[in-house]
Structure formats: C-alpha cells, structure tokens
Amino acid sequence: SSLFASVELAPRDPILGLNEQFKADTRSNKVNLGVGVYYDDEGRIPLLESVRKAETALLADAAARSYLPIEGIGSYNQGAQKLLLGADAPQIAEGRVLTVQALGGTGALKIGADFLRSLLPQARVAISNPSWENHRALFERAGFPVETYAYYDAETHGLDFEGMKDSLNALPEQSIVVLHACCHNPTGVDPTLAQWQEIASIVKARNLVPFLDIAYQGFGDGLAQDAAVVRLFANANISMLISSSFSKSFSLYGERVGALTLVTASADEATRVLSQVKRVIRTNYSNPPIHGGSVVSRVLNNPELFQLWEDELGGMRDRIREMRHQLVEKLRDRAPDHDFSFVLTQRGMFSYSGLNAEQVEQLRAEHGIYAVSSGRICVAALNSGNIDYVASAIATVLK
Numbered sequence: 001s002s003l004f005a006s007v008e009l010a011p012r013d014p015i016l017g018l019n020e021q022f023k024a025d026t027r028s029n030k031v032n033l034g035v036g037v038y039y040d041d042e043g044r045i046p047l048l049e050s051v052r053k054a055e056t057a058l059l060a061d062a063a064a065r066s067y068l069p070i071e072g073i074g075s076y077n078q079g080a081q082k083l084l085l086g087a088d089a090p091q092i093a094e095g096r097v098l099t100v101q102a103l104g105g106t107g108a109l110k111i112g113a114d115f116l117r118s119l120l121p122q123a124r125v126a127i128s129n130p131s132w133e134n135h136r137a138l139f140e141r142a143g144f145p146v147e148t149y150a151y152y153d154a155e156t157h158g159l160d161f162e163g164m165k166d167s168l169n170a171l172p173e174q175s176i177v178v179l180h181a182c183c184h185n186p187t188g189v190d191p192t193l194a195q196w197q198e199i200a201s202i203v204k205a206r207n208l209v210p211f212l213d214i215a216y217q218g219f220g221d222g223l224a225q226d227a228a229v230v231r232l233f234a235n236a237n238i239s240m241l242i243s244s245s246f247s248k249s250f251s252l253y254g255e256r257v258g259a260l261t262l263v264t265a266s267a268d269e270a271t272r273v274l275s276q277v278k279r280v281i282r283t284n285y286s287n288p289p290i291h292g293g294s295v296v297s298r299v300l301n302n303p304e305l306f307q308l309w310e311d312e313l314g315g316m317r318d319r320i321r322e323m324r325h326q327l328v329e330k331l332r333d334r335a336p337d338h339d340f341s342f343v344l345t346q347r348g349m350f351s352y353s354g355l356n357a358e359q360v361e362q363l364r365a366e367h368g369i370y371a372v373s374s375g376r377i378c379v380a381a382l383n384s385g386n387i388d389y390v391a392s393a394i395a396t397v398l399k
C-alpha cells in the first residue's frame with residue numbers, strides 16, 4: 001500500500017478555519033473579529049510609514065544576499081534586547097544577555113523550547129488557563145508534558161490571582177512557566193505590577209524557569225511600560241527566556257520577525273548558552289532570512305525612524321483603546337442590564353467578551369459576525385464603520 005496510506009487528517013486550526021468560513025460568507029456587512037491582527041479604521045492591515053521609509057532606504061543601497069550568521073543580524077538582535085530590557089540595562093552592560101533573530105514569536109518559542117528540552121529533559125511546562133492555543137501544541141511537539149496554571153476568572157472577568165499563585169506554588173522545581181508579559185492572549189487580562197512582583201518571588205523561591213512571551217509590546221500602555229515585567233524579572237536576578245515578536249508592532253506579520261532573548265547569570269554563561277542555541281538553529285533552518293530583520297533593524301537603530309514608529313504604534317494603541325471605550329458605551333445604551341466595563345481594563349488586541357459559544361454562533365449565523373467560540377473578540381478589528389452594527393448584534397444575542 002501507499003507510504004502515506006495510514007496518515008490521518010489533522011484537525012483544522014480553529015482560528016484559521018474561522019477565517020476560511022469568513023471568506024466564504026457572502027454577506028456584505030460581515031465582520032471578522034476572530035483574527036489576531038490589527039486593522040486600521042478602514043479595515044485594512046496597515047503598512048507603517050516607518051517601515052515604508054526603511055524599505056525605500058534599503059532598496060537604495062541594496063546589497064547582495066549572502067547567508068546571515070546563524071544568530072541573525074547583530075543590530076537587530078541588539079535593538080530587540082534593548083527594547084525589552086532598556087538601553088541602559090545593567091544585564092546588557094555585563095554581557096549576560098543574548099538574543100538571536102527568530103522566525104516570528106513562534107520561532108522564538110520553538111528555539112527556546114528545543115534548547116530547554118536538552119537542558120531540562122525531565123521538566124514539565126505550565127501555560128496559563130486559557131492561553132494562546134499554539135503554546136500547548138508547540139511545547140508538546142518539543143517533547144514536554146504541558147499542564148495549565150489557573151489564570152482567568154470568568155466570574156469577575158479578571159485574574160484568578162489566588163488560584164494562579166496556588167498553581168505556581170504547586171509546581172515541581174525547574175518547571176518551565178510560560179508567562180504572557182503583557183496583553184494576555186486570549187483574555188486581555190494582565191496581572192498588576194504588584195502582582196507580578198509576587199509572581200517573581202514565587203518563581204524565584206520555587207526555582208521555576210520563566211519563559212516570558214511578549215508578542216504585543218507597545219499595544220498595552222507603551223513600549224517601556226509593557227516591558228516592565230521583563231525588567232522586573234531581570235532586576236530580581238532571575239534567569240529567563242523571552243520570546244518577542246514584531247509581527248504586530250511593525251505590522252509585518254508575513255516577514256516573520258521575532259527574537260529569542262536569554263538573560264543569564266554571567267557573560268561566560270551567555271557565551272556557552274549562545275553556542276547551544278545556535279546549534280538548535282543550525283539544525284533547524286541554518287540561519288534566518290534577511291529582509292524583515294533588516295527593515296526592523298533600520299527602524300530600531302535610526303532615531304528619526306524609531307520616533308516615527310513609536311508614534312505609529314501609539315496610534316494603533318490609541319485606536320484600540322478608543323474602540324474599547326466606544327464598545328462599552330454603545331453596549332451600555334443597547335444592553336443596559338449588562339456591564340461590559342471590564343473591557344476597558346483589558347489590554348492589547350483582545351477581549352474575552354464573556355459571550356458563550358451559543359451566542360458566538362448566533363452572531364455568526366444571524367449577523368455575519370465572526371468571533372472565537374471562547375468569546376474572544378479582536379478589538380483591533382472594530383472600526384467606526386462596523387462598531388454600531390457589532391454592538392447592536394451583541395445586544396440582540398444577549399436577549
């Protein structure tokens with residue numbers, strides 16, 4: 001029989017499946033809130049002016065394309081780590097931080113997972129309940145057993161902080177804990193800085209291995225503010241891994257621009273760790289592509305372009321915040337018995353709306369509005385043209 005005769009059909013990715021369904025929907029007023037992508041007020045994925053300028057400049061002095069080093073573009077990696085830890089971070093000055101270019105945040109997670117798998121073959125991985133749906137699959141594929149720690153409290157639409165602490169305290173030493181450093185996906189619920197302080201203490205006391213995932217830096221309160229957790233952990237002298245992504249903050253989804261950063265205890269340790277991380281990369285895809293990293297590096301290392309980018313990022317952040325305000329206001333008018341004010345305290349692109357699977361299905365079937373069955377909506381896909389329609393539809397399914 002055929003070599004592949006026994007291969008089973010894998011289940012469809014639930015969110016990508018939703019996109020296909022959306023595309024096939026012929027209703028002209030349909031709205032896709034299922035995505036994890038920022039759209040502007042015209043409903044388009046923006047091409048940032050800072051990116052366009054960097055690309056124009058790159059084209060003007062176009063160079064031949066040799067291979068990049070295994071770890072990628074040096075100026076990109078330095079830019080990425082400064083953005084996380086701060087330009088004058090003592091850990092960087094001491095040579096304890098290493099960064100490698102990665103294929104998006106996903107690639108950074110995978111390089112980190114593969115590296116940890118050789119370092120801590122017996123470890124388990126704990127992810128938040130709920131988490132980005134790829135976290136579990138990615139760490140399982142890397143060979144780890146994956147469990148969850150308490151996180152979201154559906155009653156309060158907030159953080160189950162006591163539950164979270166109990167879960168973390170119950171983990172065996174050297175368990176790997178995946179933490180969303182800001183703008184939690186899918187809930188939009190983040191711990192406060194005081195709560196992060198307590199989390200850091202537990203991580204330290206229990207000798208846990210933090211893997212900070214930061215895919216939305218700049219979408220919460222600002223570039224530095226959103227990295228506060230990374231800096232808090234670093235200043236508490238906690239060794240850690242950080243996966244970061246520029247997919248959203250540069251609107252460069254398809255360029256696969258991410259980075260894996262490790263904060264170690266000494267320059268000597270960093271040298272040895274880098275040599276092993278490079279081995280993981282070398283045996284996977286050898287070295288990263290040039291274009292996306294060059295664009296981001298130009299922006300990060302040119303003060304004028306950096307300022308432009310920070311302003312554009314601030315514009316995206318403000319627009320999302322404005323949509324949160326409008327959604328809450330419009331739902332107050334249309335569904336006065338329901339309190340949606342929690343949407344204002346959520347951060348980043350997403351909101352766990354509190355809608356159940358049945359209501360989400362009703363939104364799709366009767367109104368052509370697509371959301372994830374968990375009730376996650378992408379606030380960044382709302383705009384002045386669709387928000388009234390969406391608010392009215394939500395009010396209808398709440399009845």
Ligand code: PMP
Binds near residue numbers: 180185214
């Ligand atoms: N982590 C989280 C929490 C995410 O939401 C995402 C993207 N949706 C990623 C990582 C991966 O980012 P990238 O698209 O850059 O691979």
